[in-house]
Amino acid sequence: MDLILFLIFAIFAVACAINLVIQRHPINSALSLIGVMGALAVLYLLLGGEFIAAAQMIVYAGAIMVLFVFVIMLLNAGAERRSSKSLLVRLLGVPLLGAFFAVLGYTVHRLLPAVDPVRFGEFTGGSPGEFGRVLFTRYLLPFEVTSALILIAILGAVVLARKEID
Amino acid sequence: MDFFTLTLIKAGIVAAILLTTLAYLQWAERKLLAHIQLRLGPSRVGPHGLLQPLADVIKLLTKEDLLPAHVNKTLYMIAPFLAIALALIPISVVPFGPEIEVFGVNTHLQLTDLNIGLLFILAISSVGVYSVVLAGWASNNKYALLGSLRSAAQMISYELPLAVALASALLMANTLSLREIADSQAGYYLGFIPRWSVFQLPMPQIISFAVFLIAGFAETNRIPFDLPEAETELVAGFHTEYSSMKFASFFMAEYANIITMTCIATLLFLGGWHPLWPAAYGSSFVPSIVFFSGSAIALYHGLHPARPKDRYSLPAVAIAFLVAGLLFLVPALGGILTPLFWFAAKSGFLLFLFIWVRGTLPRFRYDQLMRFAWTYLFPVAMANLLVTGVLVAVFA
Numbered sequence: 001m002d003l004i005l006f007l008i009f010a011i012f013a014v015a016c017a018i019n020l021v022i023q024r025h026p027i028n029s030a031l032s033l034i035g036v037m038g039a040l041a042v043l044y045l046l047l048g049g050e051f052i053a054a055a056q057m058i059v060y061a062g063a064i065m066v067l068f069v070f071v072i073m074l075l076n077a078g079a080e081r082r083s084s085k086s087l088l089v090r091l092l093g094v095p096l097l098g099a100f101f102a103v104l105g106y107t108v109h110r111l112l113p114a115v116d117p118v119r120f121g122e123f124t125g126g127s128p129g130e131f132g133r134v135l136f137t138r139y140l141l142p143f144e145v146t147s148a149l150i151l152i153a154i155l156g157a158v159v160l161a162r163k164e165i166d
Numbered sequence: 167m168d169f170f171t172l173t174l175i176k177a178g179i180v181a182a183i184l185l186t187t188l189a190y191l192q193w194a195e196r197k198l199l200a201h202i203q204l205r206l207g208p209s210r211v212g213p214h215g216l217l218q219p220l221a222d223v224i225k226l227l228t229k230e231d232l233l234p235a236h237v238n239k240t241l242y243m244i245a246p247f248l249a250i251a252l253a254l255i256p257i258s259v260v261p262f263g264p265e266i267e268v269f270g271v272n273t274h275l276q277l278t279d280l281n282i283g284l285l286f287i288l289a290i291s292s293v294g295v296y297s298v299v300l301a302g303w304a305s306n307n308k309y310a311l312l313g314s315l316r317s318a319a320q321m322i323s324y325e326l327p328l329a330v331a332l333a334s335a336l337l338m339a340n341t342l343s344l345r346e347i348a349d350s351q352a353g354y355y356l357g358f359i360p361r362w363s364v365f366q367l368p369m370p371q372i373i374s375f376a377v378f379l380i381a382g383f384a385e386t387n388r389i390p391f392d393l394p395e396a397e398t399e400l401v402a403g404f405h406t407e408y409s410s411m412k413f414a415s416f417f418m419a420e421y422a423n424i425i426t427m428t429c430i431a432t433l434l435f436l437g438g439w440h441p442l443w444p445a446a447y448g449s450s451f452v453p454s455i456v457f458f459s460g461s462a463i464a465l466y467h468g469l470h471p472a473r474p475k476d477r478y479s480l481p482a483v484a485i486a487f488l489v490a491g492l493l494f495l496v497p498a499l500g501g502i503l504t505p506l507f508w509f510a511a512k513s514g515f516l517l518f519l520f521i522w523v524r525g526t527l528p529r530f531r532y533d534q535l536m537r538f539a540w541t542y543l544f545p546v547a548m549a550n551l552l553v554t555g556v557l558v559a560v561f562a
Binding site: 127 | 241280281282285286288289290292293295296299300302303311314315318319322325342
């Protein structure tokens with residue numbers, strides 16, 4: 001059951017990701033990205049990370065992607081035009097991509113140490129309570145540093161935007 | 167009984183009740199608004215217009231389904247489907263009552279209890295914004311686009327105070343499972359003051375309840391925050407180009423969202439199915455008393471009829487109410503029905519509030535709407551969260 005669900009949603013995620021690149025219109029790409037986020041949330045859920053799954057939906061699929069779609073709608077971005085491809089790209093593009101992925105996969109497989117495969121239903125520490133406890137004790141420093149980083153990013157965005165207005 | 171059969175039966179019952187409530191909520195809204203404005207409201211189809219929802223459904227189903235020429239077809243089709251699907255899903259985690267025993271089967275009055283129940287509802291509702299956004303964009307109509315832009319901005323803005331208000335109630339409940347949240351509000355102070363979140367020590371959540379309700383009005387695009395479909399400015403907002411069942415699904419989604427909102431408010435702030443005062447002081451007789459008094463009033467008006475047909479119709483209503491009141495007195499049924507009655511009474515009161523406000527308040531201006539969210543509602547919710555946090559840390 002877990003494996004079937006995993007395969008369905010993994011394939012769905014990859015299909016959406018490919019669609020994201022292929023689509024010409026930005027809004028279709030944005031919607032594909034939402035599909036990827038949703039499928040990832042289901043995969044987190046299968047692995048026992050309930051809180052992460054919910055956060056993925058609320059933050060990424062809900063908040064961030066709404067802003068993306070909002071901006072695309074506001075700017076009324078049209079469909080992008082394809083540049084005419086050279087003969088070399090048309091002939092060798094897909095095979096070269098396949099070869100690149102094969103080399104990449106092989107290297108990763110060789111260099112990484114052998115680890116136990118992930119098993120569904122094994123991890124049970126994904127409830128909000130346990131997640132919070134780990135986040136605010138063991139990973140407190142990374143958590144706080146990240147929040148400082150985000151604050152700096154927001155301040156930077158405000159400064160940049162103000163310069164443009166003045 | 168095995169899990170699947172039981173869940174199927176429960177899902178069927180919940181779906182039937184939810185869809186009936188959706189249809190009659192719309193009838194109740196039209197009727198109440200009419201009475202607020204000194205009109206009669208729907209009164210032609212069936213007694214007191216009671217069959218009006220059925221007539222509306224038939225009308226909407228048989229109407230021609232127009233597909234405007236310049237729309238983005240796929241997204242135009244997906245949007246209403248998304249709206250109604252995402253609006254109906256959250257009811258699956260809402261608990262309506264405690265564990266009960268029916269024909270020897272123990273079950274909870276809830277479809278499923280997730281340990282992230284509340285987050286699940288928030289996640290679904292945050293994705294629900296897309297239905298509005300896509301509907302407006304795919305329609306290729308300036309009024310629809312403006313409506314959906316307004317709606318998206320408004321829902322993003324009001325989601326913050328809404329979530330912060332929920333967070334301070336959660337600090338008291340200490341769990342995200344909706345069933346445990348309701349159970350954490352069981353019991354009474356001094357034997358008679360209910361431990362609902364709005365009364366619970368160390369920090370009564372009255373402020374966050376108010377913030378939640380206000381933000382809830384905005385999230386469901388209701389008056390006074392119904393800028394996305396402001397008729398005077400935008401024709402009908404994001405669903406201008408929709409007709410027939412596609413329009414109906416937006417309409418139903420709006421009402422389903424209101425029901426979800428009232429259910430969450432009931433569970434988080436008003437103690438779910440726990441009665442206002444303990445059963446020791448007779449709170450379990452309230453449903454019977456309510457139904458019996460309704461029966462007596464109907465009987466009185468039936469004996470002194472204002473119109474000739476009331477002589478027969480009102481005694482029939484009186485008998486129906488009498489039977490309903492007697493059902494609550496049967497010990498085996500009373501245990502199941504009384505919690506449901508309290509849950510329905512609290513949600514029903516909040517639903518009435520939604521309609522009441524619609525009949526009473528004018529619409530905000532757009533800049534007022536945004537300023538209100540960011541400079542007033544959000545700081546108040548944050549301050550309340552901080553105070554609650556400190557008090558819970560000190561006393562609990």
